[in-house]
Amino acid sequence: xxxxxxxxxxxxxxxxxxxxxxxxxxxxxxxxxxxxxxxxxxxxxxxxxxxxxxxxxxxxxxxxxxxxxxxxxxxxxxxxxxxxxxxxxxxxxxxxxxxxxxxxxxxxxxxxxxxxxxxxxxxxxxxxxxxxxxxxxxxxxxxxxxxxxxxxxxxxxxxxxxxxxxxxxxxxxxxxxxxxxxxxxxxxxxxxxxxxxxxxxxxxxxxxxxxxxxxxxxxxxxxxxxxxxxxxxxxxxxxxxxxxxxxxxxxxxxxxxxxxxxxxxxxxxxxxxxxxxxxxxxxxxxxxxxxxxxxxxxxxxxxxx
Ligand code: 13P
Ligand code: SF4
Numbered sequence: 001x002x003x004x005x006x007x008x009x010x011x012x013x014x015x016x017x018x019x020x021x022x023x024x025x026x027x028x029x030x031x032x033x034x035x036x037x038x039x040x041x042x043x044x045x046x047x048x049x050x051x052x053x054x055x056x057x058x059x060x061x062x063x064x065x066x067x068x069x070x071x072x073x074x075x076x077x078x079x080x081x082x083x084x085x086x087x088x089x090x091x092x093x094x095x096x097x098x099x100x101x102x103x104x105x106x107x108x109x110x111x112x113x114x115x116x117x118x119x120x121x122x123x124x125x126x127x128x129x130x131x132x133x134x135x136x137x138x139x140x141x142x143x144x145x146x147x148x149x150x151x152x153x154x155x156x157x158x159x160x161x162x163x164x165x166x167x168x169x170x171x172x173x174x175x176x177x178x179x180x181x182x183x184x185x186x187x188x189x190x191x192x193x194x195x196x197x198x199x200x201x202x203x204x205x206x207x208x209x210x211x212x213x214x215x216x217x218x219x220x221x222x223x224x225x226x227x228x229x230x231x232x233x234x235x236x237x238x239x240x241x242x243x244x245x246x247x248x249x250x251x252x253x254x255x256x257x258x259x260x261x262x263x264x265x266x267x268x269x270x271x272x273x274x275x276x277x278x279x280x281x282x283x284x285x286x287x288x289x290x291x292x293x294x295x296x297x298x299x300x301x302x303x304x305x
Contacts, residue, residue, distance in 0.1 A: 003030055006268050010034045013275035020053035021271065022068070024060035025215040026235045026263040029244060031059050031271060040216035041067075041113050042128035046301060048072060057274045059266045061086040062283075066117040069283040070294040078274050082281035084265040089114050091148045091170040097122045100145055100166070107166070108141035111296060112149050114172075117285050120293035123147070129199050130214035131304035132156050136163060138303050151176055155199040155206050174235065175200035178255045183208065186231045186254055193252060196221055197233030205233060205254075222246065235260050 001009070011034060014021060022044050023035035032038045037047050041064065048056065048068040055076040058065035063086055065079040097109060097119070111123040112132075120126065127135045129152060136144060136156050144163055146153040148170030157165040175198055183205045187195060194210040196218045206212045211221045215238060222230050222242050232239045233254040242251045273279025285293075 003268065006272055007034050010268070010272050010275050013272075017275065017277075018054045019057055019275060020051045020055070021057045021059065022047065022051075022064075024064060024263065025219065025241070026237045026260060027059045027266060028237060028264070028268075029240065030268045031266065032241070034268075034271065035059065040128065040130055040214040042130045042214065042300075042304065043216060044068075045071070045113065045128070045297060049301070051075075057271060057280065059271060060084070061089075061262050063089045063114055063116060065283045066285060067113065067297060069285050070117060070290050070297055073285075073287075073290055077283045078280040079283055080266040080274055080280050081270045084262045086114050086172075086262055088112075088148055088170060088172050089116050089119075092119060092168060094119060094122050096168075097145075097147065104143065104145070104166070106141070107143045107145050108139055109145045109147065110136060110139070111147055112152060113297075113300070115148060117289050117293045119147075120296045121289055122292075123296050124299065125303070126296040126300040127304075128214065128300070130217055131300060132199070133159055135300060135303045136160055136165075139163075149200055151202055151206075152199045154203045155212065158203070172200040174258060174260045175233075176202060177257055178202065178205065178233070180204035180208070182255045183231070183233065186252060190229055190231060190250075190252055192227075193229035193231045193250070194225065194227050195231045195233060195254070197254065201233050209233065219245075222249070222251070232258075234258065235263060237263070 021035045023038045048071045057078045059080045061084045069077040109123040113126045113128045145166045153167040196211045197209040229250045231252045239251045
């Protein structure tokens, strides 16, 4: 079967089997084309609450599939490729967080959505890269522990000096591997280009960027901008999507190292197999974990609008 035949088969099977396919913006174009919805982590979380289908296939990484399961426990939720995890989601354990809570009574624990469901059980609220500033600024509490991403945390801390934000030394191994010197070199090579970066990049990079935002935020900014050239400081798939959607503009990767192997793990054939009921992994979470962890997601959605 060629790509379009596989895509037609997926479209047929998802109708027959009442399946909704959600794809994170980092997925490849062939998957985006058969998805019912593509977006950043925040948009996918909100959508997970409203989709009516009996089965949801999440093309992304494990914490995203867990979020769908928490918001719709009655649904069958399948992670398209069982190996697709986000390394950042597992950087801290419950004991570490509980110890800090004991040492700082009353502190609010805000978790980046890139955390496991288990870790969310000891947190108060979640944020995504697109909702972080709005949500943290709206919190009653001044004292906040933000986990796990020190780069996103530093970005929030710099923007909200009125808050007392404690950070731990976690982060995305892909975005945080890029040094500011690479961004400066790219700017020199493309002097007309605007630099658009994800807040998971190091703070020195966010400081010299023309725009800092989520994956969808970066895409919307580039599409709506009157500028013609852009350096993209996030996963390379966004460069490819933008180049496809805006053929009259030029997009350059900030670094060739911006490739997330977990986000690339899912193939179109994985999605086909999930639709046939023979692939992927069905997400199961015990009711106690769901009850405790979903509060963070609900709090995020109610404060994030
Ligand atoms: P968004 O929240 O921008 O979709 O990003 C998720 C992610 O994993 C970025 O690396
Ligand atoms: Fe996790 Fe980084 Fe990959 Fe995003 S790019 S899924 S934060 S490892």
